Amino acid sequence: MMRLMAQTLTAMTNQTAACTVLIQNQNRNNNTLQQPPTGNADGAQIAWFDLLEKFVRLKPPQFEGSTDPLVVVKWKEYIDKILVAMRCTPVQRQQLVVFQLSGEARNWWKNEVVVAQLDENTFTYIQFCERLDARYFPATVRNKKIEEFDDVGQIRSELVDDYLDCEVNNIG
Incomplete structure (x- = not known):
């Protein structure tokens, strides 16, 4: 069970990192894609x-907040998939994701904006994810999850070593 959880956590962390790189590359190449017209408030709206x-x-x-870190990782993965498909700008991504916050997570974000004096019109998705x-x-x-994963890997390695020792002894 621990091994599966550790593998899932590692896979999700790797996918999130890959999505972040993909988003950054896409932003460099398509930064003006889907920008609302400037100088026209009705058009922008x-x-x-x-x-x-x-x-x-x-x-x-929606994300309501959670004490389980895997919940936020899975939520971000799903949202990342949608945002990449939509080809939004970094600021649009942040604004769309904030739209999906509810409950405690929504209250946290409102407080974060006020306390840190954030400008949601320039704040990017990557910056949002860092705070999230x-x-x-x-x-x-x-770090604790990584340690758990390392412990599981160590146990697995020891089990494999024990098995190989037994097999070698049986052959000899």
């Missing part, structure tokens, strides 16, 4: 609602 409607149609899950991870998957928890 229509573009935003069109984008929001497309996003909601893809049925992204700090809140719901802090480094101490991440």
Whole structure:
């Protein structure tokens, strides 16, 4: 059970890192894709609602907050998939993801914006994810999960060594 959990955590961490790199590369190549027209408030508002409607149609899950770090990792993975498919700008990604926060997570984000004096019109998705991870998957928890994974790997390695020793002794 622990091994499966450790493998799942590692896979999710790797997928999140890969998505982050993909998003960063896409942003460098397509930074102006789907930008709302400038100088036209009505046009920008229509573009935003069109984008929001497309996003909601893809049925992204809401995030209410969780004490289980795997919940936030899985939520981000699913949201990342949708955002990559939509080819949004980094700021649009952040705004769409914030739209999916509810309950405790929504309260946390509102407080974060006020306390840190964040400008949600320039704040990017990657910056948002860094703050989200700090809140719901802090480094101490991440390091503990890595240690658990290493412990499972060590136990597995010892079991394999014991098995091989037995087989060698049986042959000899």
